[in-house]
Amino acid sequence: MAEGLLVIGAGPAGLAAALAASDAGMAVTLVDAQPEPGGQIWRGQWSGEARGAARAIFADLRRSAVTLRLERRVIAAPKPGCISVCGPSGPEQLPYDRLVLATGARERFLPFPGWTLPGVLGAGGLQALVKDGLDVRGRRVVVGGSGPLLLAVAAHLRAKGAHVLAVAEQAPRHALWGLAPELLRRPRLLTQGLGFLGLPLRHDAWVTRAEGDAQLRRIHFRTPSGTQVVEADLLAVGFGLISNLELPMLLGCACEGGRVTIDAAQRTSLPHVFAAGEPTGVGGVEKALAEGRVAGLMAAGREAEAARFAPEAERGRAWARALETAFAQRPELRELPEPSTILCRCEDVPVGEVQSLERGRDARLHARCGMGRCQGRTCGPAAEFLFGWAPGGPRLPLVPTTFADLVGGLSDPEQP
Numbered sequence: 001m002a003e004g005l006l007v008i009g010a011g012p013a014g015l016a017a018a019l020a021a022s023d024a025g026m027a028v029t030l031v032d033a034q035p036e037p038g039g040q041i042w043r044g045q046w047s048g049e050a051r052g053a054a055r056a057i058f059a060d061l062r063r064s065a066v067t068l069r070l071e072r073r074v075i076a077a078p079k080p081g082c083i084s085v086c087g088p089s090g091p092e093q094l095p096y097d098r099l100v101l102a103t104g105a106r107e108r109f110l111p112f113p114g115w116t117l118p119g120v121l122g123a124g125g126l127q128a129l130v131k132d133g134l135d136v137r138g139r140r141v142v143v144g145g146s147g148p149l150l151l152a153v154a155a156h157l158r159a160k161g162a163h164v165l166a167v168a169e170q171a172p173r174h175a176l177w178g179l180a181p182e183l184l185r186r187p188r189l190l191t192q193g194l195g196f197l198g199l200p201l202r203h204d205a206w207v208t209r210a211e212g213d214a215q216l217r218r219i220h221f222r223t224p225s226g227t228q229v230v231e232a233d234l235l236a237v238g239f240g241l242i243s244n245l246e247l248p249m250l251l252g253c254a255c256e257g258g259r260v261t262i263d264a265a266q267r268t269s270l271p272h273v274f275a276a277g278e279p280t281g282v283g284g285v286e287k288a289l290a291e292g293r294v295a296g297l298m299a300a301g302r303e304a305e306a307a308r309f310a311p312e313a314e315r316g317r318a319w320a321r322a323l324e325t326a327f328a329q330r331p332e333l334r335e336l337p338e339p340s341t342i343l344c345r346c347e348d349v350p351v352g353e354v355q356s357l358e359r360g361r362d363a364r365l366h367a368r369c370g371m372g373r374c375q376g377r378t379c380g381p382a383a384e385f386l387f388g389w390a391p392g393g394p395r396l397p398l399v400p401t402t403f404a405d406l407v408g409g410l411s412d413p414e415q416p
């Protein structure tokens, strides 16, 4: 019997896929680890005030026949056609005929002295806390790292009453000129850019050190005119986004260059498995929506309709490639950590303890680097950049899980 479509991730890509397939008559289940749909960009808008595209999509979702399974994290894929999740009611096995992977992206962190001090947060992480109610009125904030998210975060913090002292973007100004032709084709982004006017943006600038005692006090950052030191309460720092590929890799989808490999119709290398949004390249909300729509229609067998939206999805991927080139990390960032700087913050492993090793596997075996709660999601990409280690594969369970959930979630109930 047909079990229908399972969509993992209720951000813009997963929502667009679920609604397109449901409108086409498919039975759709939409799973997300968060308590509300909306992903990163529309966080808090499901129960709060939804704006713009989120408002229309949430209204459609409320009217639709899509089954929402929220607060459920995928932990394993015990057999083809079945995903294990754990949530408030324990482990569950969700069967599917077709699968859309829309698992989004996370921030990339690079270590520098002081990056583990209280008051130093991920740029998107601080924004998420503010969206969830953290009061930053009157707080002195420096935003640093790389990528368009920095400006979005700085503008959000400013709108919430923070004093944004500097936005330190490591990419050189000239590298961003390459974005101009793509930007001219995207009037929405140009309009969005108006909201960034007046922000104290510095190009060719990056944080080299954070200092404090029990709390962040001072930030050193390098600029073309020399090192500057500012007193600040918060540092929001992130070096772009990394696609969440653990689940696609666990399933066996081909991945290359940090992305799931797809064709023009969002098909992965596995039959009946599609990918949309940030896992196919970090390109923003319009790309996520277009790709999600194509994936949902393809899953529902509406190939001709899907083909109508495919060019928009391809334009989104071109934008993602342009962003990746423009905001590439500069080699000087490899010199930021000192031997005593923490690399793996779950297991307190300093850079000096592992930097002479050849592989991430050796670092896990000898120093427990990457063996903690985040399972190497933070230190793994940092070590790839710092030492050139090959990316690690996914580990089971995909997220930390209780023993009871583990037993229920990893086993195949049809096997004795």
Ligand SMILES: Cc1cc2nc3c(=O)[nH]c(=O)nc-3n(C[C@H](O)[C@H](O)[C@H](O)COP(=O)(O)OP(=O)(O)OC[C@H]3O[C@@H](n4cnc5c(N)ncnc54)[C@H](O)[C@@H]3O)c2cc1C
Pocket: 008, 009, 010, 011, 012, 013, 014, 031, 032, 033, 034, 038, 039, 040, 041, 072, 073, 074, 075, 102, 103, 104, 105, 106, 107, 124, 125, 127, 128, 149, 152, 153, 241, 244, 247, 276, 277, 278, 279, 283, 284, 285, 286, 288, 398
């Ligand atoms: C921290 C952060 C903040 C951002 N802030 C902005 C912003 O202010 N403005 C902006 O334009 N863009 C922002 N972005 C970029 C934005 O996320 C993208 O432009 C776009 O929304 C991506 O949509 P998506 O559906 O591909 O992914 P997402 O919106 O990231 O949605 C992916 C969803 O998948 C779920 N998920 C992932 N893995 C699992 C799993 N194993 N089990 C269950 N659920 C899972 C996640 O909980 C998430 O809800 C931000 C990105 C990040 C990482």
